[in-house]
Amino acid sequence: MQIRSMTREDLALALDWAAAEGWNPGLADAACFHAADPDGFLVGEVDGTPAGCVSAVRYPGGFGFLGFYIVRAEFRGRGHGMALWRAAMARLQPGVVGLDGVVAQQANYRTSGFTLVHRNVRYGAAAPVAPPVEDAPPIVALAAIPFATLAAYDRRFFPAPRNSFLRAWITAPGHVAVAATGPAGLLGYGVLRPCRDGSKIGPLFAETPAAARALFSALLDAAPPGPVFLDLPEPNADAIAMATAAGMAPAFETARMYAGPAPDLPLVHIYGITTFELG
Incomplete structure (x- = not known):
């Protein structure tokens, strides 16, 4: 697998994948997500064919958020997902990393150093x-x-x-x-x-x-x-x-997890998070 940063066009394709997974992305998400970190969305290609993606958005001050983690069904079971994961985590180090993961994957995220802080529903x-x-x-x-x-x-x-x-x-x-x-x-x-x-x-x-x-x-x-x-x-x-x-x-629902010290956010005043993809 060859991994590179997505273009805006790549991101539009990845949003189609997200829609197919039932994630229901916003109609203008591509431009907004790209603005967050133009190099923070990675696509993995196998023989030139897009096979998977992941976001590793870096913010100023040492905080990053990992999401948009998708491997197309026909490419699963070959280690491509792990290659994307490692590339994303490498891009976000050093620093605190957050994610909103599906509940079924909590145990896997724990093995990578993530700790559950709360659920989002x-x-x-x-x-x-x-x-x-x-x-x-x-x-x-x-x-x-x-x-x-x-x-x-x-x-x-x-x-x-x-x-x-x-x-x-x-x-x-x-x-x-x-x-x-x-x-x-x-x-x-x-x-x-x-x-x-x-x-x-x-x-x-x-x-x-x-x-x-x-x-x-x-x-x-x-x-x-x-x-x-x-x-x-x-x-x-x-x-x-x-x-x-x-x-x-x-x-x-998703599991909000962090690798590193969890930010002390005022959840009592957070009535709606921005997106599961960016935190």
């Missing part, structure tokens, strides 16, 4: 309806918030700055980005994006349950017809209650 519904919100703060278009303010706020909820990705994510075609505001400033923000099947909300960060619900409601109102999904950290019981009250039910 995907909630979804064909037509979720946000419950009424008491004392809802004002909701504005995220474009009304200075980017420097947004980037500083986002940094509280992610282990590293990710400005290039963030700029792409909040302005991508079809993405709806909103913010909750109050006298003290930014109270949270959220993004909804169209996917191959319906829409996903992520990230959704908020200072209070009322702010989270107000953002959630605004994004649900902006969603086109079709199912809506929210990937939330299981330790946030209020996020589960919010999703459940909207008629959503668990549809999928």
Whole structure:
């Protein structure tokens, strides 16, 4: 297997593979993911034919995230997956590495030095309806918030700055980005994006349950017809209650694991993670 960095065109193909696996990528994911780390998406080729892929996105400050790990069915069982894994881990060393792995692979990830920190659960519904919100703060278009303010706020909820990705994510075609505001400033923000099947909300960060619900409601109102999904950290019981009250039910789960010291993230304020691919 020959392993190299993906081009934008390669990434579009890998997203098709992800869709075939049932991962339901966003329609504009290719450009946003590429912006996160242009060299961070690897493709493995056998005799010139793409056989598998993996992401190894490096952020400033020694944090990396591993995902998008796919080997096409006809190339499995030959060691190609391990070759991709080793290439990805080598690219992210030294540093702390995170991943959202399928639960069935937890034992394998542990042998590579990863430790389970918490589960993420995907909630979804064909037509979720946000419950009424008491004392809802004002909701504005995220474009009304200075980017420097947004980037500083986002940094509280992610282990590293990710400005290039963030700029792409909040302005991508079809993405709806909103913010909750109050006298003290930014109270949270959220993004909804169209996917191959319906829409996903992520990230959704908020200072209070009322702010989270107000953002959630605004994004649900902006969603086109079709199912809506929210990937939330299981330790946030209020996020589960919010999703459940909207008629959503668990549809999928992943194991958030880290190799190295786990970042101390405020999960109580994380109502929706950005993506399983990038953390």
